[in-house]
Amino acid sequence: MKAVYIPVILIFALFFVIQNGMLDLRPWQALLKQAPMFLFIGAIVVALKFKQSRVVYILLFLLLSWALFVEIEHFKYLKFSPSLWFLSQLLILVCFSFDQNKTIFGRHGFFRAVIILAIIMANYRFNHSITLHELLNTELVTGLKLGGMTQIELILSVLALLMLAVKYISSPSKSILSIWIITFFLVYFRLIDAAVLTHLVAFSVFGLLLIQGVLTDSYQMAFSDELTGLSARRALLQSSLSLGKKYTVAMLDIDHFKKFNDTYGHDVGDQVLRLVASKIDDVKGGGKAYRYGGEEFTIVFPNKSVHYAIPYLEQVREAIASYAMTIRDNNDRPDNRKTGKAQRSKAQSRSKTVHVSVSIGVAEREGELKEFDEVMKQADEALYRAKKSGRNCLAE
Known part of the structure; x- marks a missing residue:
């Protein structure tokens, strides 16, 4: 359990300090705005090197999320619904975590790319859907307020975290743990309606987490015996x-x-x-x-x-x-x-x-x-x- 709660506590403390203004990062906002791009690209290169295909596509989707968040010029016109895009991130994280590390550019890579493209198109198509908006804002418990999150989002968030926990327990890996931590903080930020600076720092932290996860898993594969768990x-x-x-x-x-x-x-x-x-x-x-x-x-x-x-x-x-x-x-x-x-x-x-x-x-x-x-x-x-x-x- 130390592998889970220690990084969560440390990252939570960092975000708490930033969210509550205890650390003034406004002078660094321009740098923080661009840093995630370089970290995500670096993480993609590392994941490609070690053939961690599912991490590559998760990173590509997080890179797109960052681009939408900071409103890079090419993405401004999309203006996706925050609620729908949040759920899309959960879907990608869960689906690709249960996917196997098969070929990056072959048939399986094409299938993953199609999933990402389908999610982008669905967000664009249903962005202004009144029916979907009403469904996501359905109150199952009258009067229960959850910050920036709807009750339906909370249920789906808990389900996503549970599924990722099951995946980690059944096949422990640092990459899956990193994905669980990322999902946890995406849910947390949605719940508290986190500040812009908190989100910017979070994207950088997510990139670092996945780099660490890929490197640790690669080390384990090289230096540990899978059958017995002993050092190889x-x-x-x-x-x-x-x-x-x-x-x-x-x-x-x-x-x-x-x-x-x-x-x-x-x-x-x-x-x-x-x-x-x-x-x-x-x-x-x-x-x-x-x-x-x-x-x-x-x-x-x-x-x-x-x-x-x-x-x-x-x-x-x-x-x-x-x-x-x-x-x-x-x-x-x-x-x-x-x-x-x-x-x-x-x-x-x-x-x-x-x-x-x-x-x-x-x-x-x-x-x-x-x-x-x-x-x-x-x-x-x-x-x-x-x-x-x-x-x-x-x-x-």
Whole structure:
């Protein structure tokens, strides 16, 4: 939750200060008026670089919103309804958030462009629609005033925020979080009828949020393992550059994993990888866990000797070996975690309990072992000796 409320609180504080005149930005108004354009263009370039297609089109729409807001000459004649354009922004943010990051300029890109064009045309067509205006201003609760927002807008705003929250919970990413924060503040500004300066600063903040979101997601894809959530091999190699002169490296390999995978299938194999990864990630003693590749994992103990690390590695090995994993048919799988836990403890007849184990090889940077790849090779050779010794053991 920190990822949500900390940026919201900080940005809220900034807007509160500006909205209430505690910070005089009028001398900077000309700069603030143009800054969002450069930030949005920069964000689009970054999103294109990292193939974040949905963010590209969201940025294009926000760029258009900024242009309409500051009334650039080419857009003056449009004069869209603020209420209808506000709802259009919510629609774009929600729809494109649930869209996949497919091709930017191909068929999917064309489809997104058509959606944006259709929304612009709808705004132009229904700008003066009395029926639509009356519908949006329908009072569901008599006498309830919501600043610059109608009651229908509030309901649709809450629905949009809930849908984006569901999207973030189901597939967490910094980009989706940034879009949720942007949506939240668009709703907030509509509710309080925010001042012009607040809007101008907000557009710049929105651009920065999406740049940060794209860069963070790209970093996660490059340096984190999607299946297990552990840091990936690239992160291991990057961190090795700053390890210093003393450290211990352990290589861990799941015993008989290929046979297990062939017997129970890849889905169960993925469950085993996630289980083992969670146990390895719980390593104590200052160890840092990585997924090296396949069924191999690495733990690095910075500034620690091999004799210091061994007891903590043994704890990991024993925790994995002692864990009873229950394999069920798909039809026998419980609907929630509590039921699953109860079924594991009762060892129901239609379930099969299996155990997995790991072999560990460990090496320390010392003597002639100066380079990280040399220490890794030594740990890998120790792992081979552990395998030859009967598996489910540690060798140094």
